Amino acid sequence: MTAAIHGVDAARVHEVAGLLAPHIRQTPLIPAPSGGFLKLESLQPTGSFKVRGFFAAAHLIGRDQVARGLLTVSAGNAALACAYVARELQVPCRVVMFDTAPALKVNGVRALGADAVLMSRDHLLEWVATRAWERDPEVFIHPFASEAVITGHSSIVPEILADLPDVERVIVPVGGGGLICGIALGFAALKPGVRVVGVQSEGYPLWQRAFAVNGPPSLTPDTIADGTSAPFDPVMFERLGSLVHEWVAVPEATVRRTVASLATDVKVVAEGAGALAYAAMVDGRSSPGTVAILSGGNLDGSRLAELLTE
Amino acid sequence: MTAAIHGVDAARVHEVAGLLAPHIRQTPLIPAPSGGFLKLESLQPTGSFKVRGFFAAAHLIGRDQVARGLLTVSAGNAALACAYVARELQVPCRVVMFDTAPALKVNGVRALGADAVLMSRDHLLEWVATRAWERDPEVFIHPFASEAVITGHSSIVPEILADLPDVERVIVPVGGGGLICGIALGFAALKPGVRVVGVQSEGYPLWQRAFAVNGPPSLTPDTIADGTSAPFDPVMFERLGSLVHEWVAVPEATVRRTVASLATDVKVVAEGAGALAYAAMVDGRSSPGTVAILSGGNLDGSRLAELLTE
Numbered sequence: 001m002t003a004a005i006h007g008v009d010a011a012r013v014h015e016v017a018g019l020l021a022p023h024i025r026q027t028p029l030i031p032a033p034s035g036g037f038l039k040l041e042s043l044q045p046t047g048s049f050k051v052r053g054f055f056a057a058a059h060l061i062g063r064d065q066v067a068r069g070l071l072t073v074s075a076g077n078a079a080l081a082c083a084y085v086a087r088e089l090q091v092p093c094r095v096v097m098f099d100t101a102p103a104l105k106v107n108g109v110r111a112l113g114a115d116a117v118l119m120s121r122d123h124l125l126e127w128v129a130t131r132a133w134e135r136d137p138e139v140f141i142h143p144f145a146s147e148a149v150i151t152g153h154s155s156i157v158p159e160i161l162a163d164l165p166d167v168e169r170v171i172v173p174v175g176g177g178g179l180i181c182g183i184a185l186g187f188a189a190l191k192p193g194v195r196v197v198g199v200q201s202e203g204y205p206l207w208q209r210a211f212a213v214n215g216p217p218s219l220t221p222d223t224i225a226d227g228t229s230a231p232f233d234p235v236m237f238e239r240l241g242s243l244v245h246e247w248v249a250v251p252e253a254t255v256r257r258t259v260a261s262l263a264t265d266v267k268v269v270a271e272g273a274g275a276l277a278y279a280a281m282v283d284g285r286s287s288p289g290t291v292a293i294l295s296g297g298n299l300d301g302s303r304l305a306e307l308l309t310e
Numbered sequence: 311m312t313a314a315i316h317g318v319d320a321a322r323v324h325e326v327a328g329l330l331a332p333h334i335r336q337t338p339l340i341p342a343p344s345g346g347f348l349k350l351e352s353l354q355p356t357g358s359f360k361v362r363g364f365f366a367a368a369h370l371i372g373r374d375q376v377a378r379g380l381l382t383v384s385a386g387n388a389a390l391a392c393a394y395v396a397r398e399l400q401v402p403c404r405v406v407m408f409d410t411a412p413a414l415k416v417n418g419v420r421a422l423g424a425d426a427v428l429m430s431r432d433h434l435l436e437w438v439a440t441r442a443w444e445r446d447p448e449v450f451i452h453p454f455a456s457e458a459v460i461t462g463h464s465s466i467v468p469e470i471l472a473d474l475p476d477v478e479r480v481i482v483p484v485g486g487g488g489l490i491c492g493i494a495l496g497f498a499a500l501k502p503g504v505r506v507v508g509v510q511s512e513g514y515p516l517w518q519r520a521f522a523v524n525g526p527p528s529l530t531p532d533t534i535a536d537g538t539s540a541p542f543d544p545v546m547f548e549r550l551g552s553l554v555h556e557w558v559a560v561p562e563a564t565v566r567r568t569v570a571s572l573a574t575d576v577k578v579v580a581e582g583a584g585a586l587a588y589a590a591m592v593d594g595r596s597s598p599g600t601v602a603i604l605s606g607g608n609l610d611g612s613r614l615a616e617l618l619t620e
Contacts, residue, residue: 028338030353042577043340104574260611264414267352267607269577297577301570305615 003238005147008154008185016056017155023055023088024155029163032278033265035286037164039156042274042297046108048227049153049179049295050081050143056152057141058085066091071138073097073128075175075229076105077296078143083114094138098124102226102271102300121220125231144176145235153182157190160291168289169195171248173276174207176230177240179295184243198244199280201225201272203252206232207240211247223252224259224303227273227296250279258282259299259307271299313548315457318464318495326366327465333365333398334465339473342588343575345596347474349466352584352607356418358537359463359489359605360391360453366462367451368395376401381448383407383438385485385539386415387606388453393424404448408434412536412581412610431530435541454486455545463492467500470601478599479505481558483586484517486540487550489605494553508554509590511535511582513562516542517550521557533562534569534613537583537606560589568592569609569617581609 027040041049058066069092072082079095086093093114097106098121109116119127133140141149160167170187172180180198187194200207203223210217216232223229250258255272258279262270270278277292337350351359368376379402382392389405396403403424407416408431419426429437443450451459470477480497482490490508497504510517513533520527526542533539560568565582568589572580580588587602 025341028340028350028353030338031335040338040577043338047577263573263579263614264609264611267350267357267579269573269579299574301574301618304573305618308611308615308618 003235005150005181005185005239008151008189010189012151013154013157013186013189016151017158019059020052020055020152020155024051026159029160029291032281032286032292034282035288036281036290036292038266038278039160039291039293040268041293041295042268042270046077046080046084047296047298048077048081049156050077051084052155053146053149053152053178053182054078054081054085054141057146057148058089060148061139065139069093069138071133071136071140072143073124074143075227076101077227077298079109079116080105080112080298082141083109083112086114087112092138096124096127102298102303104300105298108298128231144178144230145233150178150182150185153179154186156183157186161190164291166289167191167194167291168287169197169285169291171197171199171277171280171285171290171292173225173228173273173293173295174198174200175228175273176233177207177236179293181239181243195245196243197246197248197280197285198240199248199250199276200228201252201255201276202249204229205249208247208249210237211241223255223272225255225272225276227271228276248280250276254279256307256310259304260310263304263308268294269297269299269304270294271296313545315460315495315549318461318499320499322461323464323467323496323499326461327468329369330362330365330462330465334361336469339470339601342591342596342602344592345598346591346600346602348576348588349470349601349603350578351603351605352578352580356387356390356394357606357608358387358391359466360387361394362465363456363459363462363488363492364388364391364395364451367456367458368399370458371449375449379403379448381443381446381450382453383434384453385537386411387537387608389419389426390415390422390608392451393419393422396424397422402448406434406437412608412613414610415608418608438541454488454540455543460488460492460495463489464496466493467496471500474601476599477501477504477601478597479507479595479601481507481509481587481590481595481600481602483535483538483583483603483605484508484510485538485583486543487517487546489603491549491553505555506553507556507558507590507595508550509558509560509586510538511562511565511586512559514539515559518557518559520547521551533565533582535565535582535586537581538586558590560586564589566617566620569614570620573614573618578604579607579609579614580604581606
């Protein structure tokens with residue numbers, strides 16, 4: 001796999017957005033109480049942006065390959081999206097997940113008819129490092145490094161531009177980095193000059209630390225933003241280095257408070273990862289031209305209750 | 311006050327919608343997991359549909375009258391809307407509220423710079439019955455019986471039609487009845503034949519009971535749908551009798567469960583009243599042409615946490 005992604009020009013972004021239109025939602029962009037706007041990807045089918053990438057990948061792979069079934073590895077939201085796309089295409093699906101994934105994500109995958117294989121973090125990281133999927137019968141869709149997945153995520157950009165033509169800055173939560181790479185490529189194609197800000201929790205500031213030490217840092221996730229717990233990946237490191245203009249790390253306590261304030265003040269449910277960009281926006285980045293991506297809302301009810309009463 | 315509301319024709323509905331456009335949001339209509347659609351009035355400024363009616367009323371009253379300040383009486387959401395409109399127009403505001411109103415609503419009113427006067431239910435109902443506002447210096451806006459408020463609520467109808475031209479049925483939570491009267495008038499003007507369904511909790515089925523006994527029933531609210539705790543009003547009784555096609559009462563336990571499932575499955579926060587229409591839709595009314603109005607999302611975080619862990 002090479003790091004550079006070519007061919008994501010304006011025509012390609014619009015083509016992918018058109019391809020996805022029947023399968024996904026054009027999510028609302030709502031004004032935030034702080035100023036700026038929130039893009040509610042939590043309202044996508046399966047509760048996160050991930051359906052964009054997985055539908056795009058499944059379309060690009062082609063019917064005969066897809067008929068073998070889909071396979072992915074995921075902190076949860078990619079698993080849900082993969083299972084949803086497989087069900088829509090009426091093919092089998094298997095997902096490898098952390099055994100610490102929220103019950104709502106694991107149960108959701110199974111409710112969609114997919115096979116959820118739970119592994120410890122060490123076991124799962126080894127499964128990824130050895131590219132175990134190459135020995136499996138299904139088509140493997142990499143949840144964030146796949147070029148097709150990343151190109152699928154660029155479909156969010158025409159939607160933002162339709163609602164806010166004067167957008168100046170977009171704040172994006174970062175796990176593996178697929179979403180922010182897709183968004184950065186989309187803006188580079190359609191409105192160069194929009195500033196792309198990546199945000200993580202201080203409970204797992206993987207990429208900030210990676211750029212500081214210029215390589216894989218030694219970090220274990222300790223964050224409610226479980227959706228951002230992807231491991232270091234050298235290809236994504238190179239892509240993020242060239243596509244992201246600024247990095248922000250939000251204190252874990254702020255992420256927790258932000259989930260609660262999104263519920264009580266904005267009336268929307270965000271999971272930890274989904275709250276990151278709004279937390280960064282409230283912290284001095286709430287100009288009228290700023291969009292924060294609320295990437296997902298898959299949070300166990302018991303966890304949301306806990307955050308609401310802290 | 312007469313019951314019949316004249317002059318709400320198609321031109322008038324569009325005129326009011328145009329008047330309100332700079333001040334309110336065109337809220338998203340999202341597909342519901344059950345089938346059908348949800349209109350997210352919870353995403354309005356102040357977290358409920360009420361800003362539509364209060365902006366319309368303030369505009370129609372005229373600047374010189376409005377300069378005296380605004381006064382209303384409210385279970386909470388009308389109070390928030392009145393305070394918000396007064397702040398936008400830079401005039402004083404005073405609201406009379408139940409002393410049992412959720413803290414989020416009382417604190418919200420005060421945060422908007424208005425004076426919140428808390429009364430026991432008996433005291434407040436007496437204040438209303440004696441039309442105490444006529445002795446007060448401010449302009450009184452009746453939170454649900456005002457024709458201007460009702461006409462303001464009709465502005466939701468062109469938005470629904472723009473997103474779902476083939477709408478066949480709309481399910482609306484009912485407290486005092488201002489929202490459903492506005493919606494019924496709007497559809498009568500723009501798409502006659504759309505079925506208008508009113509929904510309340512079995513914890514306070516005021517209007518169902520009123521139509522059963524053909525007059526004011528003896529009922530005390532025992533429901534988390536605090537936004538529907540308005541008293542019987544003979545003018546509204548007559549209007550509802552002529553405008554609403556069907557009534558539904560949802561068991562209180564279902565309302566509570568629905569608040570939780572809206573948060574975990576749909577990723578939106580609804581207060582008790584806001585969950586009523588979705589509860590009625592899930593219960594056998596989820597055809598593709600059905601819209602449930604999610605009227606508001608002003609719920610104390612502690613209450614939401616309680617419902618999430620039941």
